[in-house]
Amino acid sequence: MATAEAENEVITTADGVPLKESLKKALWQRKKTALLLVAPLFLFVLITFLIPIFDMLIRSVDNSIAGEQFPRVVVEIRDWDLDSTELPDEATFQALIEDFKVGAEEKTISRLGRRLNYEKSGMSGLFRKTARKIEKLESPESATAAMIDIDKKWGNIETWRLIKRESGKFSSSYYLAAFDAEKNSDGSFSMKSEDQQVYISLFWRTIRLSFTITFLTIILGYPVAYLLSTVKTKTSNMLIILVLLPFWTSLLVRTSSWIALLQKEGVINDILVGIGILSDDNRLAMIHNEAGTVIAMTHILLPFMVLPLFSVMKTIPPSWVRAARSMGATPFTAFWRIYLPNTVAGIGAGGILVFILAIGYYITPALVGGTKGTLISNFIAYHISTSLNWGLAAALGTILLLLVLALYILYDKVVGINNMKLG
């Protein structure tokens, strides 16, 4: 039976190795090459991007400092109840003294003081004072009395409630702060008083300005991209260089030229006053406020809108609009019903690019935004480099990340990510 034989027979290559095996080997070789080719980039992205983001996520909830500086206290205080009206027991105070002695010697205890100060002002001072005095304290009869003697605050039940609340490995307090909320002494949450609220309005402003900037780049970029797509290739290549011109000058140079142009004594105001549109004492405030941020960032981000739009418009043959016109559509109808719908992919790509860049932009708002035009990124930078509250910076960063992801998903639902043409 020839057929049965053929079925059982394993097909082999010329040197007798089963065909499947040698095929697998050959494919593995190819895969190995592919893996090797992407490995450097993968490592790079892992080390410089994924790990830092993961680190940021951890840092935004991390509270290990309590366990490190107060190893004994966090153990003793476990049995003490938050609702209790009495101070913790003597053992807790003894633990406090021992932890302080170790911490003061290693000069690390003030870190915990600073950490607790985010929650309640005065804590940093209390810790510094206690650290200074603790060395002279030699096995007192009553640890409780001795500590209260160093500072009355150790006898205040609110201090202990704070320590109890922040004794866990993880803490939600950074996120609460990022949403302008705080924990009450009984563990419930409430919003901070109006005058202390910062971040929610800042997030809101960041989103609002980013949308404004995106909208303006669409309005300004669309006609330019259209022009680029209709002129001869030679001309359009030259014009594209002009569009990219902003990229040729450094961000700082560009930003400073905006300052020169827009400030109260700047070129634009001078001209407006000169031709009599404005009176001298009514000069426009166009910089160090929201307007400054919007103007400068629209300029800087415009190429990110023009290029995707251009690449989409280039693929639209002029015959589509002509066909519409020949069928009786006015120029506007032909644009609105035929041309515009076919450029949605470009608007989407450019829009998402500009919006994501705008929402995380830092340097320009810092330079031309003043206090009214700064964005959330500026506060993240502030907490990283000035206030050193990295936990809060991480929480703000994480919220920003989630915000962008949410908008991205929304975009996918509404327009569809596969419709996006980036180039």
Add this chain to the structure above:
Amino acid sequence: MSDTPSLVRFVDIQKSYDGESLVVKNLNLDVAQGEFLTMLGPSGSGKTTCLMMLAGFEPATHGEIFLKDNPINKVPPHKRGIGMVFQNYALFPHMTVAENLAFPLQVRNMDKSEQKQRVDRALDMVQLGPFGDRRPAQLSGGQQQRVAVARSLVFDPDLVLMDEPLGALDKNLREQMQYEIKHISENLGLTVVYVTHDQSEALTMSNRIAVFDDGIIQQCAPPEVLYEEPENAFCANFIGENNRFLGKVSEDNGDTVKVDVDNDAGTVIAKKVNVGGVGERSTLSLRPERVTVNPEPGSLPNIFNGVAEELIYLGDHIRTRFTVLGHDDFIVKIPNSADHAHLEEGGTANIGWTAEDCRALDPSD
């Protein structure tokens, strides 16, 4: 078609894009109501430009175009009521087939039920009834072409322009679509201005063909006239196959002329069509199927000795290449009849033709 009123009139139209050269030089052309007129010509001869001027997408540099006796130079495209089929169909990719067809009706604010009725009718006309909900990208090239034709007709335009609508299709489909478009236009009594550079397409479809070259209409005539009686060497050469001799007129006998073929190869008696007097140069044009092999001696005014260089058997006829009068590219189609002449490659034969079939034309190139 001089008895029907003309729908379109080009009067002294000139067109230049760059201000340096004329792409269309002094075009005068009438298109009659109900006529299928084809503009035929080599690439770059200005056919599309003429169509674009008629549709309103390019302004004429000089002259006036009349539609139903109204000058339309200043009428914008959407008010001209001209249907158009583009080479790449120009279907709107973001709309379904039915939406594409409904578009011209929507912009005319036609009511929904009438729109639907008309769209269905147009789809049936091109046999695409079940395809209304598809996107253009989900159709084959031929189907897209049909949609484009249906879309250009759905709003009952006075005139339909088609710019190489079949250019992107393969040969079989193209021939099939030629008949379909022809039948639709006949059934609906449409006036069509059609552009192509495929001569067989032009011959198949048209009532009249305007042969373009270099921005000028070389001849505008019905297909059979154009083939049988070309007025100049360009048309004779561009439409159908043709044997050419260049020479000088040596005798003018009113209806016929004697032409001395260059290099003293011999003298041919030809019909005087488009030549000057004695001493002028001329191109002689002769269709390959009008040549007789081994005629009775003395039966034809032109009989010469030829050498058969190549024989190609094509079933219905045998295509033979001769060397005659110093030209080695003289083609003769010998019909495959029972008594046809039997030749061998390298053999000699007498070849003859009438003076009527050999046309003395202008001395081109």
